[in-house]
Amino acid sequence: MTTTVRPTTPRTGLWTVVGFLVGVEVASGILQGYYTPIFSDIARHLSIRDADVNWFEAAQLVVSALVVPLLARLGDLIGHRNVLLVSTAVTALASWAVAFSPGFTTFLVAWALQGFYVVWLPLEVSIIHRRTAGTGRQTVLTRRAAAFLVAALELGVIVGALTSGALVDGGAASMTTVLMVPAVAVTLCFVVVWFGVAATAPAGHGTVDWRGFGLVTLALALVMGGLILVRLQGPGSLAAWVLVLLGLLALVPFARFELRVAEPLIDVRLLATPGQWPVQLTAFLFGMSVLGAQIPLSTFARTDPAVVGYGLGASAGFVSTLIGVYVVALVAGALLLPVVARGLGTRGAMVAACVLVAVGYGLFLPFHGSTLEALVNMAVAGVGSGGLVAALPAAAAAAAPADRTGFVTGMTNTTKTIGGAIASSVFAIALATTGSLDPDSAAGHAPLGGYLTVWAVCAGTALLAAAALLVVPRQAFAERT
Template identity: 30%
Template sequence: MAAGIGSGRGLLATMAVVVVCSGVVQGYLTPLLPGIGAHLGIGSVGQNNLYLLSQLAFAVLTPLLSRLGDLYGHRRVLRVSVSMVTGGSLLMAAWPATATLALGMSLQGAVVGFFPLLAGILRSRAPELGRTGMSVLVGALLVSIGAGGLVAGSLSEGHAVAGLWTAVPLSAAALTAALVLPEGSAARGGHFHFGAATLLTLGLVALVLVLAQGSAWGWASPASWGTAALALVLLAAWVAVEHRAAHPLVKVRLLRGSRLAVVNVHTFCLAFGAIGFLGANAVFLGTEPDEAGYGMGWGSRTIALVSLAMVALGCLGSTVTPRLAGRVGDRTMLALGGAVCAAGFLTMTATDGAPAPYLVGALLVGLATGIFEAVTRTLAAEVVAEDETALSVGLNELALSLGAAIGAAVIGALFAAHRAAPDGRLTLAAFRWSWTVCAGVALLGAAAGLAFRHGTAERGPAPAHPTGPAHPTGPSHPAGSPHPAGPARAEQPLARNGDAA
């Protein structure tokens, strides 16, 4: 195996630097939110809205960066993405304020492009590494997510905003690594559909905005109804444009496949709570119980330890899922992931957030995250024809990002609706409603999982216009999702036991 950067271990080691940056960026901010909020005067609702903004950036950038990588080359787009993350990290650390946090977290959303772009380079430059190479990168991602939060939390124990510097040296190292990485396969060429990108971006922003601000505006107000109608019109127009486009941004026709639709619905429902609630989790853990009557009153370092424990349980869940699926079947694993997630939120609800039960519930949510991400990543790659694998995975990544963003928006709306006058502090009812809604949506995901059936790979109808080379160069992988879909070819199903139609 070659020792240089162009292939083999050298290539993998260089990629690992970029992946470590990705993990740290995904894991270091959440435990800092309560302390930074208190330091800068950002309330609980504002803290959740910052987390919501990051999730919205992930949702918008997921299809954009994947498509740009296909058009202009994975290495070039990776360098742009790492530069955006580096700039955002430095901006927040050097000038911490509400506005710079909002802008910096939006720029950091470009981290969503790291994994799919690296996967494209790895597959073309060192195909002999296969899933072994991907496993190494996933391991680096998992470790860095937990370690990043712990380091940032420890730094912020002395000064609230000191932890913001955690990502700066790592993003600089990742930029250096991106500059020396070789190019992957040649750019496929084609045209970037700016009209479709604009419609999708504006539609997603309008949708998340009405969910986040509907309570403050009044759900029956003209502002809420008008924004909701605008979101529906924009997204409907986006779908219509994509169907007619010679070079679509996202091949939405793949959603006609019933099994892929089931996988995406399940992904959306589980991401809604398991990922969408992470910002609210930090807020709850950091709330002083003597002042609010609930919460833990923990500092950033202790909150980071909880996040690390959740990541560890998620890693365990993803590790055991393939073996369990071989015994009980994919449909059962989908339902199990939803049930475990719902059980975690119901535990929080039933005990009103008492410390020990709350932590048990949070760990169950972490376990469910590993289960659902492992099984959905695999199935999204298997339920379509081989030449549409990465496109299918990209739609699944979009479902995850949307689920997380909309989940955070709904939680933000519930927070805004349950504040105690006159100080505006959140009441326990705000969290109780949030946990209950997340549990209900997780149960819907479990029900969707029971509708999954195995069968032959589905191919959507041929597009009306030629769309360029059919075989994709790499799967998409969103921020916060540690499990890739694997190679671009369709693998054998994760399991078939008990999944007959």
């Protein structure tokens, strides 16, 4: 006797669920935007040097890169909503620990564990993708919902950045109180998911590939550790490059093992299909600009042209305005994605977004001497970036089997994070040499050539991503029957 397992019937409509998930992405945006304006204040709060703040970024990137494949696979096995709840709970506890951490070490550990939030958007896309099965418009509805989620994310970034800046500038609240705001937001996010998002039946079967997880953890830890050493000790560090080489070599036994097991943690065969590898490669290349270029853009804007002959000489407040323009452009790009996709198709829309990113950063090469030029460049790159943020997980889900959507959407975040980490190290090397001829007045400023390198790499990787997407079969993202 054969028993047919049917998905559980959602207790609420699709767009009601999307509304609750929008609240989750607002909280995610607050996490991503809240701390950036106050890193120096956090350093003083912990009695550490500003340079030590880099450890927070490195630790969280490592955790994010490791947990996303595992949590995405668990989402396919035990339900995407259940894993969303678990990751939200861990992030909430870590956020409260960040607020009350007494020193550098506990703050570092808590900050790293906050990296669990990066799996939220892939899980949400998987939830929506599952709920739209059988509608005949699964790809369209998923892409449209993803655009709203990304718009909510970027709105949260703006709200977070403005709120933290206002609280710190006001001076009335202690740093512990200031750091409690994201913890409150994430805790409310857990309540929203618990009561607002109905569970659906797991899409996959099997077990978690713990051996594969151990091997990929080893490979990523070695590569990321080597890149961190490059960032801290410079490109002349032999130990750093040995670690990077060992990490890359560790991928060989990992790939061989994954090809042999029935239920791999990272499905190498699936990632190698024509509909997947260009999307994942695009996510990797896109991460180099969307994650790696943030700090160089900020430091360039703050550089005083009267001292070194370049830069915008912007105040911290005006840098927030620049960030706001970029985020608004991201929102516009995410919301325009469904419209452009109707005319150009999903693949065409993603190629167009990559080209916009390339044009935006490419414009920085000749035009970087005024605030207006920087605003225009960032707006162009922002529209393309917003389209890619919304399109990548939806495209990966559309080109994957129904029981592997959580895995492939999670992998877009993993590859993007790894790309950002690599770019962050490369850009740190490019900007390491002082550009000052006067050690008393301009010590510590990066050379203009370093910034030109950053923008050229961002533009070049975006064009490579566009080329990769051109080889995707035209019907890879079409509606499945």
